Amino acid sequence: MRYFTTTDVGQSIRKAFGGYTHILVNRGYTTIKPVFFRSASIADLPVYVWAWWDRASDGQLARWRDRGGVLLDRYTYSDRAGPADVLVFVECPMTMDRLTCSHANTAEYTVIPVPHTWRVHEECIDLRTPRVEDLRTIRSACRGRRLTDEQLESETGIPRQRVTYMRKSLKPVEEWELRPRLAPGAPGLVPA
Structure with missing residues (x-):
């Protein structure tokens, strides 16, 4: 697999489309403050928009497979769209797993933007x-209670956007559940 970097995602999509038929664009965002890709920069190309969880967009995927063009995949991992000639990310991936899984079905090369x-x-x-320190602050605020992001923000002073991002990274559910436990050196622990 070949990898290329770019500072102009739109131009990279155009260049790929000039030489290949099926261009897959990973349009999933994982950073806390994403720089959104402007689809208008490729509006003159045959563009299809798809997301695996949106059944209404399955027709877009089928047309892209039949006719070729540029498929904008709205999910962060682009391994479900099927074979593509070129994969272009609109945001530099945060993990190697996202990069390797997404380009699993890519035949020619992958383009990664440089932020x-x-x-x-x-x-x-x-x-x-x-x-x-942040984990201790969160633990002392929760003490076995279920808290929303807003409650956690008010009790810890950590901005909600950061609390939400941490929660989604650590456990992908709506609420954290932290339970009190004994510290390793607690007097209640008896040697076995």
Whole structure:
């Protein structure tokens, strides 16, 4: 598999379409402050929009497979669309798993955009792997209670956008459930 980088996603899609028939564009966003891709930059190309969870868009996928063109996949992993000649990401992937799974059905090459700044990626990595102090703050605020993101924000002082991003990274459900437990050096622990 060949990988290329780009600073202009629209131009990379055009170049790929000039040489190949089936271009798959991964339009899933995972950063906390995404820079959205402007589809208008490729409006003159045959563009189809699809998401595996949206059954109403299955016709778009079928037409793309039959006719070729550019398929905008709205999910963060692009392994469900089937074979493609070229895969173009609109956002630099946060994980190698996303990159390798997404290009599994790609025949020729994958294009990865270079962000104009790595600050957002670094911030997201910090939120996906929270500092010990933040985890302790969250644990002391919860103490076995179920809290919404808004409640957690008000009790910890951590902005809701960050709380939501951390929660989605750690456990993909609507509410965290943290239960109190004994610390490793607690007096209630008796050696076996």
